Amino acid sequence: MGNDLKVNMNEYLPLRDVVFNTLRQAILKGELAPGERLMEIQLAERLGVSRTPIREAIRKLELEGLVLMIPRKGAEVAKISEKSLRDVLEVRRSLEELAIELACQRMTEEEVDALEQTQEVFKEAVACGDAMKIAETDETYHDVIYKGTGNDRLVQILNNLREQMYRYRLEYIKDEDKRQILLLEHDKILKAVKLRRVEEAKEAMREHIDNQEITVSKNIKEQEG
Structure with missing residues (x-):
């Protein structure tokens, strides 16, 4: 220590x-x-x-x-285990898909603008390269989507999961090669929301979470090996 x-x-x-x-x-x-x-x-x-x-x-x-x-x-x-990663991301994947579906249908133009602005802040954080800052701005990006659902109970459940997600989020972001992919994924989600394309947005969100699971799972295996 x-x-x-x-x-x-x-x-x-x-x-x-x-x-x-x-x-x-x-x-x-x-x-x-x-x-x-x-x-x-x-x-x-x-x-x-x-x-x-x-x-x-x-x-x-x-x-x-x-x-x-x-x-x-x-x-x-606590060690980061593949089981705990999978448990958290299985729940997150379902909730995020529901959130993006509702956000696509319900977000006001002001809220879509706020999501666009948050993505700009995220881009700046990626350019600076500070992992903690990238994780925080990534979290803020998702928060805007949650708020856009207009569903207080869903927001509450996602916020309860937030702390458990944060460690995996940070572990993912530590992998510098993945940061540009993250940016592209955020752009894809944003574009689908702006065009109100629900299925496209859900698919982009699913891919976003799947990529996180693949990368962090690989990192856990390497650390254990």
Whole structure:
């Protein structure tokens, strides 16, 4: 365990949320590696906080699937497994197809313009090459589609899945060769939405999710090998 964890204090957030965000980012960025044990005392010392917010953060990270509680051993960073990837993406694929179908039918012209603007921001992030920024702008792109469905319950379910998707999203984006493909996929989806072509949009979205599964699955196999 290195000593490079930094707490970014935020006067608007309670300490437990700051600690949670710090540990979450460290896991997503790989600063806390898959399989690494999370020792409350050590983490409290490194972050200069008491054990209580550490314990609360670990509990929340377990709910997100980022941390695993091992009997008689304690907490450790969850490994990315092919099974968990498949489980999450099977659900995501169905929900995203439904979302894009509804968005195609219901998005206002203003919302379509917002999707176009979000794609421009995504392009800029890809050009800069910062993986975290690309992941965030990719997430925002999908958020605009979700909002365009006009279905609050669907948005709520997709938001609940968001945290579990984020790790795979980041893992996909780390593969620099795939970033241009991502851009083209977003363009394809956007074009279909603008033309209100439902089947075309659903097919583009399905391809978008399938490519993510293929790439991340390959990366997992390589890491295990």
